[in-house]
Amino acid sequence: MIKIDEKQKLIMDVAKECFSKQGLQFTSIYDIVKTCKISKATFYKHFSTKEDLVYEILAYSNKNFLSRARAIDVSLEINNKNKLKNKIILVLEYLISNTPFNLFIIENFSQIKGQPMYKFKETIRDNLLSEYHKSLITLYGDEIESIVWEIIFLIDSLVHEFILIMRIKKEEFELNFVCDYVIRIIEMTIDELKKVPAVIDKSFFYSENSDLEDNLFSSEQLLIYKTIGEIKDLIVKHDTVIERKKLTEAINMVEKEAKLGLYNSLIMDAMLSFLEKEKSLKIEIAIFNKLKSKLGDDTREGNK
Structure with missing residues (x-):
């Protein structure tokens, strides 16, 4: 699970309940801090505005979902x-x-x-x-x-x-x-x-009419970019600075090739082979290769 400050988690949980019961416009920061039994200074230490608080609640629930999903995927038990x-x-x-x-x-x-x-x-x-x-x-x-x-x-x-x-x-x-x-x-x-x-x-499920940049879940291409982001997040957690730098350079090359639509390029294959050697990335690379294979097939068919 995503780890956050206990006070921050308390504020978000209380605010979420208050917003749902009273409505956002009728919930004041005073209502939240009073229920939390904290000072306004403590609130503002974590959130600058109510809008910032709402954004963080949405972001946290989404990140926590993805973190728990990944824990299920990597479990060997x-x-x-x-x-x-x-x-x-x-x-x-x-x-x-x-x-x-x-x-x-x-x-x-x-x-x-x-x-x-x-x-x-x-x-x-x-x-x-x-x-x-x-x-x-x-x-x-x-x-x-x-x-x-x-x-x-x-x-x-x-x-x-x-x-x-x-x-x-x-x-x-x-x-x-x-x-x-x-x-x-x-x-x-x-x-x-x-x-x-x-x-x-x-x-x-997915709209095929909207612009690709606005459609956040329309195709394997968007799942490719999502997977690249997950790989980058894992690389940041790597203990060794030198290895972290090498892995970052590799995934950046993969991302560059993906943006050009070069899913079957030798550069992409070489970089993925290098990344696959890192145990913590194996699942994400396997997912990426499955998506890449489909996109590569689509590209070849489109060029016929």
Whole structure:
């Protein structure tokens, strides 16, 4: 999990609850510090404005989700089926905890700290879907690639339906029960889906009409850039300065080639081979290579 100062976490938790109950415009900084039992000076030590506080709440919940998802991926004690189960539970916990607040903020702000709110919404949505995608391919293999978005649609629909029922009936289901039910439906359905042409693909979730720079989750290219960012974050944590510098130079070369669309270049292959030797990067490089392979195929087809 992402580590933050205990006081900062307390302020964010209290503010999130106050905003959801009273509304942002009716919640003062005084209300927050009074509930936290801290001084205004302590508040301003961590957050300069209420807008800054809201931004940090959104950013923290998103980073924490990704951190927990990565912990599931790298665990050697969990088999692939249980990794998918844990991802579904992670998404359930995220949606139950954050959706009311996220919707409130998105509905009441057009932008925050200069960033359009729809981009926050799309980034969150992308993270949830990409974690499903990653775990499904890891568990069932490339043979489900043609139907993977139909399976994701099924998972996403069932998860949201359970959450809706919980809110309407005002009762909670055991998350393991929900997860086991979803997995059971997937396993009952997957062989049947293979028998007929897929009717749902990634375009069902992702807009293909908007500009690439504005569409935060439209294609493998955007997942490529997201993976590059994750690799950079891991490199920064490397203990050795010299190795950190070499790894940074390598991923920068990879990023440069990716921006040029040179997914099959010798330079990119060489840099990825070098990065793959670093144990902490193996999972991200494997994901990158899978995306690169698809993009390389698309590039070749486009040049025919």
